Amino acid sequence: MRLENVWLRYRRRGPWVLRAAGVRVGPGEVVVVLGRNGAGKSTLLQVAAGVLRPSRGRVTGRPRHVGWVPERFPADQPFTVERYLTAMGRVAGLDPAAAGRAVDHWTSRLGLSGFRRVRLPELSKGTAQKVGLAQAVLRPPGLLVLDEPWEGLDAVTRDLVPAVIDEVAAAGGSVLVSDHRGEIGRLSGARRWTVADGTVTASAPSADPALAVVEIAVPAARVDGTVARLRADGHQILRVRPPAPVGVVAPDDAGRPPTGAVDAGVAPVARAPEATGGITGGPR
Structure with missing residues (x-):
C-alpha cells in the first residue's frame, strides 16, 4: 500500500x-x-x-x-x-x-x-x-x-x-x-x-540496543503499581509471574535461586521476579 x-x-x-x-x-x-x-x-x-x-x-x-x-x-x-x-x-x-x-x-x-x-x-x-x-x-x-x-x-x-x-x-x-x-x-x-x-x-528498523535483565520480587498487592512505574520510566515488562507461596522463592528457569544484576552501561529491562508477584520483562 x-x-x-x-x-x-x-x-x-x-x-x-x-x-x-x-x-x-x-x-x-x-x-x-x-x-x-x-x-x-x-x-x-x-x-x-x-x-x-x-x-x-x-x-x-x-x-x-x-x-x-x-x-x-x-x-x-x-x-x-x-x-x-x-x-x-x-x-x-x-x-x-x-x-x-x-x-x-x-x-x-x-x-x-x-x-x-x-x-x-x-x-x-x-x-x-x-x-x-x-x-x-x-x-x-x-x-x-x-x-x-x-x-x-x-x-x-x-x-x-x-x-x-x-x-x-x-x-x-x-x-x-x-x-x-x-x-x-x-x-x-x-x-x-x-x-x-x-x-x-x-x-529502517534500528539495531536493537543491548539490554540487561533485572529480576525483582515485590509484594503481590504492589504489582500493578510497580509495573505502571516501570513502564512510565521506559522499561519493558516481559512477563508478570503469579505469586509464590508465602516464604517460598521460586527458582529461575535454570533451577537457580533468583539473582539480580544491572550493567550500568546498558538500558535495564525489568524481568519477572521469581517470587511473590514479581515483575517481568514491558498525537497524534
Whole structure:
C-alpha cells in the first residue's frame, strides 16, 4: 500500500495536518508511527485505514480487508458485546457460523467471555478497547491499523498486542501502529514513520540496543503499581509471574535461586521476579 503525495487539512484554508506524505508498507511489514501529540499520527493512520480521504494525493494498494482500532473505541452504542462483535463479523464478510467461531475465539483470548452480554456503554475504557481490538481481527485483515493500542489495557492484554501484530504480519498482512508509550521495544524489526510538522519520514528498523535483565520480587498487592512505574520510566515488562507461596522463592528457569544484576552501561529491562508477584520483562 502506498500513500502518494498525500495532503490533508480538516477545513478549507485551515492548516495542513499532512504535507506531501509519501510512504509505503508491504505485505508482512510492521510500521510504528512516532511523533509528539498533535503531530498528525492519528490523521495519518486514518488516511491509511480509509477513514479519512486525502485533500490531495491518493492511497493505492489498500487491502480489501482493513482492521481499524481507534485510540478510543466508540462504546456509546446500544449493543451487547456479543451482538456487536457478531454483527461486525458479518460486516467483515463472515458467514454466521464463521462469525460465531471468531467471536468465541477472540472473546476468550482477550478475556471478554464474562462481558458478552454486557452492553457497550457499561464497559470500562480498557474493556471497551479490547472489544475494539477484537472487532478488527475477527476476519484476518490484510491491513491492521492500531492507534495507541496499549492505552487503557490491563497488563495481560498489553502483552498480547505484540503477539496479535506478529500473527497478522506472519499471515502476510501489513500493520501500522502508533506508539507514544515506548512500547516499540516489543516490536522487533518494525520500521518507523516519524511525523513532525505535517511531514512523514520513513526509516529502517534500528539495531536493537543491548539490554540487561533485572529480576525483582515485590509484594503481590504492589504489582500493578510497580509495573505502571516501570513502564512510565521506559522499561519493558516481559512477563508478570503469579505469586509464590508465602516464604517460598521460586527458582529461575535454570533451577537457580533468583539473582539480580544491572550493567550500568546498558538500558535495564525489568524481568519477572521469581517470587511473590514479581515483575517481568514491558498525537497524534
